[in-house]
Amino acid sequence: MTGREGRDGGDVFAGTLAELTWHEVDRAARSGxxxxxxxxxxxxxxxxxxxxxxxYLPGARLRAVRELLAERGVEALIVPPYYWGVNVVSGAFPASYSVRPELIREVMVDLLGGMARDGFRHVFCFSGHGDALHNRTVHDGIRSACERTAANASFVTEPALARRIGLDLDDPYLTLSGPDEPPPDGPVDVHAGxxxxxxxxxxxxxxxxxEVRARLEPSGLGPRELAVWRRGFEHARRVTPDGYLGDPAAADAGEGHRIHASTAEQAADAIVHRLQGAA
Ligand SMILES: [Zn+2]
Known part of the structure; x- marks a missing residue:
């Protein structure tokens, strides 16, 4: 991996099928x-x-996953990101907009149905956002589309998140990615940390x-405050008045590169595994 993927000035269409012509998309669908x-x-x-x-983060991740899949002989196109999700935790902060879950589900049914009509036989969906209701909604949209249209889609996610949102790990609409391990000990670091x-x-x-990041104090909160924070809205705003839960001043670009590369690798492996199972 070059380490350059994703550094393209924040263009969320970069590398997606929004940059292709319909001929190019059609050809890709026909070639599997x-x-x-x-x-x-x-x-x-x-x-x-x-x-x-x-x-931005899942966009960069998907560009890396696409490269890794190409090395494994799997061609992939990236759909432009869906960026209006569900906010419970940050719901009481400015600039945190939320869409009703049933609306997201219905949009997913329409769009996944359209992709199936184009001939795409596998859509791998990812989440960039940890909110439990957001992730239940993504799963619900996938399941509804598969039940009501010709879509074949699954949710690529780690076992811990699947469990947290109440899914069985053998759920047919899950493609599990990464190790099944408990959260690390020590202070919680879950949002903008x-x-x-x-x-x-x-x-x-x-x-x-x-300059702002380097001066931020660690939030230093534990599992008990995390449980209050996850109730969302004014609870979260009270627990984390500045909006982050973790230690942003300790962040490091090299560590970011390592996490980025390993999560992309895990996702590519999980996708290849599912495709082999489906073959
Ligand atoms: Zn985030």
Whole structure:
């Protein structure tokens, strides 16, 4: 991996099928290409990261996954990101917009149905956003589309998230990616903290407010405060008044590169595994 993927000035259409002609998309569908599609959100990410963080990060990840799939002989196209998601946790902050889950589900049914009509036989959906209701909605949209249209789609996600949103790990609409391990000990780092800021410093460094980031105190919260934070809205705003939960000052671009590369590798492996099972 070059480490350059994703550093293209924040253009969310970059590398997606929005840059292709219909002839090129049609040819890819006929030759058996799979689709990769990220579901993000516009949401506050502390005083140092942009509101599109959950759209930029999966975009960069999908571009890396596509390269890795190509090395494994699988052609993939990237669908432009879906960027209006569900916000419960950040729902009481400015710049955190939410769409009713049933509307997202119906849009997914229409669009996944359209992709199936084009002849795409596998759509792999990803989430850029940790909110539980957002992720249940993505899963619900996939299941509804598969039940009501000719779509064949699945949700590429790690076992811990699948469990957190109440799914069985053998759910047919899941493509599990990465190891099944408990969350690490120590202070919680789940939103705009060390890992997410590290990733943005790797993929979109120009969008990180570096002088602000370097001076932020770690939130230093544990599982009990995390449970309150996850109730969302005013609870989350009270627990994290500045909007981040973690340690952004400890973030590091090299660590971001490592996480980016390993999660892309895990996703590519999971997709190849599912395709082999389907063959
Ligand atoms: Zn985020």
């Amino acid at each position: 290409a799979v689709l990769l599609w990220a579901f993000g959100v516009i949401e506050q990410h502390g005083p140092h990261l942009p509101t599109g963080t959950d759209v 060390n890992w997410e800021t590290s990733l943005m410093m790797h993929t979109n460094p120009d969008l990180v407010r570096e």
